[in-house]
Amino acid sequence: MMTGAAVMIRCLEAEGIRVLFGYPGAAICPFYDELPGSGLHHVLVRTEQNAAHAASGYARISGQVGVCVSTSGPGATNLLTGIASAYMDSIPLVIITGQVRSDLLGRDVFQEADITGAAEPFTKHSYIVHSAGDLPRIFREAFHIAGTGRPGPVLIDVPIDMQQRSIADFDEAKYHRPVDIIGYKPRTQGHPLQIRKALEALSTAKRPVLCAGGGVFSSKAQDALRAFVEQLQLPTVSTMMGIGALPSDHPLYLGMLGSHGCASANKAVRDADLILLAGARAGDRAMAAPGQLATRARIIHIDIDPAEIGKNLPVYVPIVGDLGTVLRQLCEGAHCQAPADWVHTVTDRRARHDSKPIPPAEGFVEPKTFLRELSLAMRPDGILCADVGQNQIWAANHVCVRQGRFLTSGGMGTMGYSIPCAIGAKSARPDLQVCAVCGDGSFQMSMMELATACAEGLGIKIAVLCNGHLGMVREMQDHLYGGRRSATSLTGDPDFVALAGAYGIRARRARSQQEALDALGEMWADDAPYLLACDIAPDYPSL
């Protein structure tokens, strides 16, 4: 016999989990009591929301399901923004929350919150454990659901008495028996008929464009995508979530599309007569008027989630399946290439480049060139985590992602994501270089995690782009609200270099382009945490 808590640990070990992120509390104490001596490394974050973000960064880099843990009540509700962010970006997470004793559920006892109810809109599925004997089945199902099909967060709420109860010893062989959930059988292969229809459409298209989304990474289909677009010579744009799906310096890559994207990508999509959406959901930021687009171009939509197809725009060929599998199916049957004059037109427009950096004003860093240089100073497989705000738009349009990754909160746009995400990414792959890019606003939403990075000895690098304002909102107020500025000045910003110093983190402030570029050498000289605070002109625009 062993306790439910011990079985929970064994389930996580059986899933191959090495690192989990969390914050303890009374209702999850039995679980924490079993942690020491297990094969699991627990990272203590400084607020629960960041446990979910760190697990998200971990999942995106490890390719595994990320795990985070909290106690009941406020611990659980603090996770919600992190869960919702993962849900919007289809990141696989298993979230474990402690809960009050099962016989007290519904009595509003100390630190009780209906977390499965509260998280319902943001989870792929959720469980409350009513019988400790169900723990192995529930864990197995949760990991299966989180990591397959369209990935997403799955919540397991475990009342404290379920963790304490004695149940049968963990049976690993039994645990690994295939999961059978009657209502959950994700399709992986594309339907042959639709594949044929897509190939026909591709072979007659005069101006085809591929749009790569976050699904490329969910499906681990970077190689398949590259082989496909090179074979067909398909000009390729990406959504925010798809940045890096094709290397930024690839000759067929045209940049990010959408309201905050670049002209070469948007013009290519506007002029196209065929758009192949590859693991992209045509969200409003990427395509403001998808209905209009569909009147000019035939849409082929590949997605593992049937509900995404036809949701935002009418589709000519729907293909439900795993993106990598479908792209390989298409590669096998394709004998055509995009017309050379079209490819030349769009790639030439890209080469002549859309957004010219505005020369830096005296005493400031020019963010676009700086971020490009920052990314080029990293090893080609480095990981860049961008926060939300102007820093995200500058980074999305200007960093060069080669063999590495670009991680950001795309769907939810959650400020404060970059630092915990970087912590999670670096925990997954300590051998890779990881850099968080944030503004002075978003930095202050997660700056407590500097302690986590220090405690874990994680050499994450942080570039804080300081313009003393919530720049993106201020820009909106300038353009859409008659220049009336309201609550967008970050008066009271601390001295970021001194703050980093308080944690024992080496830091520097750059007041000019040259100082910023010079600091890059220092930043990447070793594998210790480093913070670079760059002064950015307050009126420097997003685009």
Next chain:
Amino acid sequence: MKYTLSVLVENQSGVLSKVSGLFSRRGFNIDSLAVGVTEDPTVSRMTIVVDGDAYLVEQVEKQLNKVIPVIKVKKLAQGEYVARMLSLIKVAVAPGARGEIMRISEVMGARIVDVTRTSMTMEFADTAERTETFETLLRPFGIREIVRTGTIAIEKGADATRKTN
């Protein structure tokens, strides 16, 4: 346009809230929803009537299919199914009106389930349209209370909607 969906779900706690939450979250209008266990005690059936266009009903079907405990969603084809709702209707009985109410109930096929000196209660199980008609006929007498279930529906013919087909 009204569509009737027959939805098989795993018979476990929380399914109803997952389904009803989905409808309110995505702005789908439920006309009625009825749940009950099927011939297999591990499976329940929800009959959901939604009001909307073809795009909306396709979205409803797809989103319902994403709910993990949902086993199967079937849109019932117009005219190919039998639908019923159950109503309990309490009517005021003025002196001399009892006979007329009984005649209407008999013609419509309603059952009288409770009678007092001043009221009568009828049980009526039929389509939404016929229920509407019955109510209209009773209204002049003074309806005190109506209790209705949601619509339930079953396909015509020998075939059955099961989790495996």
